[in-house]
Amino acid sequence: MLDWEAIFATRSTRMRASEIRELLKLLDRPDIISFAGGIPDPALFPDAEFKEAYADIFSGPxxxxxxxxxxxxxxxxxxxxxxxxxxxxxxxxxxxxxxxxxxxxxxxxxxxxxxxxxxxxxxxxxxxxxxxxxxxxxxxxxxxxxxxxxxxxxxxxxxxxxxxxxxxxxxxxxxxxxxxxxxxxxxxxxxxxxxxxxxxxxxxxxxxxxxxxxxxxxxxxxxxxxxxxxxxxxxxxxxxxxxxxxxxxxxxxxxxxxxxxxxxxxxxxxxxxxxxxxxxxxxxxxxxxxxxxxFDAQVAKVRSVYSRRRDCMLAALSAHMPEGVSWTRPEGGMFIWITLPAGFDGAELLAKSLVSAKVAFVPGKAFFADGSGANTLRVSFSCADDRMIEEGISRLGQLIRSEQLAKVA
CATH class of the missing domain: 3.40.640.10 (Type I PLP-dependent aspartate aminotransferase-like (Major domain))
Structure with a gap:
């Protein structure tokens, strides 16, 4: 067998698969509520406008x-x-x-x-x-x-x-x-x-x-x-x-x-x-x-939808997260950052969540250059409707609460 590793440049050893890109594959699983992908909602794409744009290009000089x-x-x-x-x-x-x-x-x-x-x-x-x-x-x-x-x-x-x-x-x-x-x-x-x-x-x-x-x-x-x-x-x-x-x-x-x-x-x-x-x-x-x-009308449409979904997720977090869990309150964007109590590991929690709660998120450790931040995770509200947000955060909160009780026991 050819030893490709001996031929690759030394810099290739620093290349790592994106946890986020891998988690995007879960979007195709109907049984998973995914807060993992920080991607825009395709329902909001200006598809009619792009159809017109390409038609104009192909029919014009x-x-x-x-x-x-x-x-x-x-x-x-x-x-x-x-x-x-x-x-x-x-x-x-x-x-x-x-x-x-x-x-x-x-x-x-x-x-x-x-x-x-x-x-x-x-x-x-x-x-x-x-x-x-x-x-x-x-x-x-x-x-x-x-x-x-x-x-x-x-x-x-x-x-x-x-x-x-x-x-x-x-x-x-x-x-x-x-x-x-x-x-x-x-x-x-x-x-x-x-x-x-x-x-x-x-x-x-x-x-x-x-x-x-x-x-x-x-x-x-x-x-x-x-x-x-x-x-x-x-x-x-x-x-x-x-x-x-x-x-x-x-x-x-x-x-x-x-x-x-x-x-x-x-x-x-x-x-x-x-x-x-x-x-x-x-x-x-x-x-x-x-x-x-x-452009301005499209941005206004996106802001309106994402703003409502952010509010829904913040309300769900307040309703369902156990004591000891904290989170950010963004004024825009697509993400909320959750900090779990010390001793939690986001990657371990994700593995359990995919099996029992059927909820996906991104473990926070991947975002730290020094490998710290194991007790953090990222959730995105951009592609989840109100029902998904309420149900998904409820399930996640129940899982975290059960893990807390297990750690105490």
Whole structure:
């Protein structure tokens, strides 16, 4: 037998299967109530609008361009539309500050490749988005905890990175309704991250995949907007804004984008040329068609449905979770983060839940770069109706209560 492991690059040892991707397979099991997949509800997709968009493309003069190779930067009308959207949230820029990617996940992969040499340090929150860890892992970094509320100094971050054999290269975070916790960084915390970025002279990667999905509370400017306000121009900033149409329009088309200073975009374009030349032209054109004709209305529809489901899940948690269990109360997004009493293991609980309660969720440990957080779990309300939420959380609460009693006995 050929020993493939001896031929693979050493970085391949850091590649791990996504627990979330594996759990998505449970969506096809009718006996399972799944809160596992952080995916949009397909019933909310603007399918009629996309049908019209593709029909217009195929019946119009641009069909040849839609099916042809295109520029690596992305479809210019879509980038120009994004310029207008960015201006609305305090990010004045030009089309030259925008790169279209094959989903925001590709953007994270490119940014890991761009900044990380082996043993360099990436600062991430504890917990953080699992997909970001998977993207960065291939470039063999060391992870350190981005702790904004503590008293850790820039010198401490530098010393830890030097001891690991590299230097700090970037801080990564999801500032709005983060995956997995659903929490939002307040303005003061965002300002502290910007201060830290300047003190360490590092990039700041702002994952804004859920930024449009605010249900209530006061909107907080993106970190890129705050930094532009400080420095006067996007080309003077170190924050890299990663956005996506997956949570608002349709994930299957794989259209994301990066907004950043021109030197960063130029490097990312070179990576795009080497990786896949460009994102699907026809899908970019369809996204642009639908976005120009009804993006705000589509987002309002999604917000309304998800807001109600969040409220339903929060009420169910309050009604059915035993004492000692706590959870976040997000102002938007798709997720609630549950913390179980000490001694619980989310992975063990999931194994039992799939057999007895028939409820799926994501164990929290996968979201911690250091392997901690065993007594946490993530639940998503985006694809569950009120009946599923009430029944599923009730079953899960009963299981946790029975496990508590077993531990006492």
């Amino acid at each position: 641009t069909v040849g361009a839609a099916l042809q190779y295109s520029v690596s930067e992305g479809y210019l009308p879509l980038r120009k539309w994004l310029v207008g959207e960015m201006a609305k949230i305090g990010i004045p820029c030009t089309a030259d500050n925008i790169l279209i990617t094959s989903g925001s996940q590709q953007a994270l992969d490119y940014l890991g490749k761009l900044f990380l040499s082996p043993n360099d340090t990436a600062l991430v929150t504890w917990p953080t988005y699992l997909g970001a860890l998977q993207a960065f892992n291939a470039y063999e970094p060391t992870y350190d905890q981005l702790n904004i509320t503590g008293n850790r100094t820039p010198e401490a971050y530098k010393a830890a990175a030097t001891a690991a054999g590299g230097r700090v290269k970037f801080a990564y975070m999801s500032a709005d309704f983060s995956n997995p916790t659903g929490e939002t960084m307040d303005r003061a915390a965002r300002e502290k991250v910007l201060d830290l970025g300047d003190e360490l002279d590092i990039a700041i990667i702002e994952d804004a995949a859920y930024q449009s999905l605010r249900f209530d509370g006061e909107a907080i400017p993106p970190m890129l907007a705050l930094e532009i306000a400080r420095k006067g121009s996007i080309n003077e900033t170190r924050t890299i804004y990663s956005g996506s149409f997956s949570k608002t329009l349709a994930p299957g088309l794989r259209v994301g984008y990066v907004v950043a200073a021109e030197p960063v975009i130029r490097k990312l374009v070179l990576m795009k040329q080497a990786a896949d030349l460009h994102s699907s032209t026809i899908n970019q054109m369809a996204i642009c068609h639908v976005a120009e004709r009804g």
